[in-house]
Amino acid sequence: MTAFFPVPADLDPADRAAAAPAPGQRLPGHGRDCYGCGPDAPHGLHLELFAGDGVAVTARMRVRPRFEGGPGTIHGGVLASAFDEVMGHVPTMCGRFCVTGHLQVDFAAPVPLGVDLYLRATALGVQRRKVFTEAHAWIVEPGPDGIAVEPGASGIPVAAAHGLFVQIDPASHYGAVAAGRRSGAQKS
Numbered sequence: 001m002t003a004f005f006p007v008p009a010d011l012d013p014a015d016r017a018a019a020a021p022a023p024g025q026r027l028p029g030h031g032r033d034c035y036g037c038g039p040d041a042p043h044g045l046h047l048e049l050f051a052g053d054g055v056a057v058t059a060r061m062r063v064r065p066r067f068e069g070g071p072g073t074i075h076g077g078v079l080a081s082a083f084d085e086v087m088g089h090v091p092t093m094c095g096r097f098c099v100t101g102h103l104q105v106d107f108a109a110p111v112p113l114g115v116d117l118y119l120r121a122t123a124l125g126v127q128r129r130k131v132f133t134e135a136h137a138w139i140v141e142p143g144p145d146g147i148a149v150e151p152g153a154s155g156i157p158v159a160a161a162h163g164l165f166v167q168i169d170p171a172s173h174y175g176a177v178a179a180g181r182r183s184g185a186q187k188s
Ligand SMILES: CCCCCCCCCCCC(=O)SCCNC(=O)CCNC(=O)[C@H](O)C(C)(C)COP(=O)(O)OP(=O)(O)OC[C@H]1O[C@@H](n2cnc3c(N)ncnc32)[C@H](O)[C@@H]1OP(=O)(O)O
Pocket: 030, 084, 085, 088, 097, 098, 099, 100, 101, 102, 127, 128, 129, 130, 164, 166, 167, 168, 170
């Protein structure tokens, strides 16, 4: 799978925060209504996220019928959203809150409805407020609890992604958005 993404050559290493959850620990997610990871989002992806080794995050996701794009296959935007979500959690492993500045996805194989996906995202490095990430997704066999586990040799690679996440101060970033909504924009 080839990809075009301008990753600067002079990135600083992304260091794992001392307070980052231990590898394998379930991550709490952004909020119960988050489209990507919220368990209460009725049309959401319901990604389950876990801390990985180093500055990495893994996720598992069942490809549900409501994710259909082409007949019997996942919509590309759904897979892009899953990558956005799993890569969006990578900066938290460095103790940073970031939002997506740039997201790029390379689709390598169709993903049938009903399969389980395993995603893994890592930090490539940091530069000032920017965190550069990459991620991969595989179709995997369901684990003992019926949900995807880490891909072995049988995992089928289906897509890869790159992201640029920009560090924000959540209070001022989302405070400004909320103020804009109060001044006229409607939530639907
Ligand atoms: C409580 C839970 C909280 C945490 C909650 C986290 C929730 C995450 C949810 C999943 C992720 C999402 O979907 S987030 C939702 C989608 N994304 C968004 O809504 C973001 C909308 N965009 C923005 O708000 C803004 O454009 C920002 C914050 C990204 C950047 O604006 P800014 O703060 O003014 O910073 P700015 O100076 O422009 O940029 C900083 C550096 O980044 C670079 N940069 C900025 N954008 C780009 C870009 N598209 N491509 C290349 N480079 C870029 C600049 O060149 C600069 O580099 P240099 O000069 O240093 O070289």
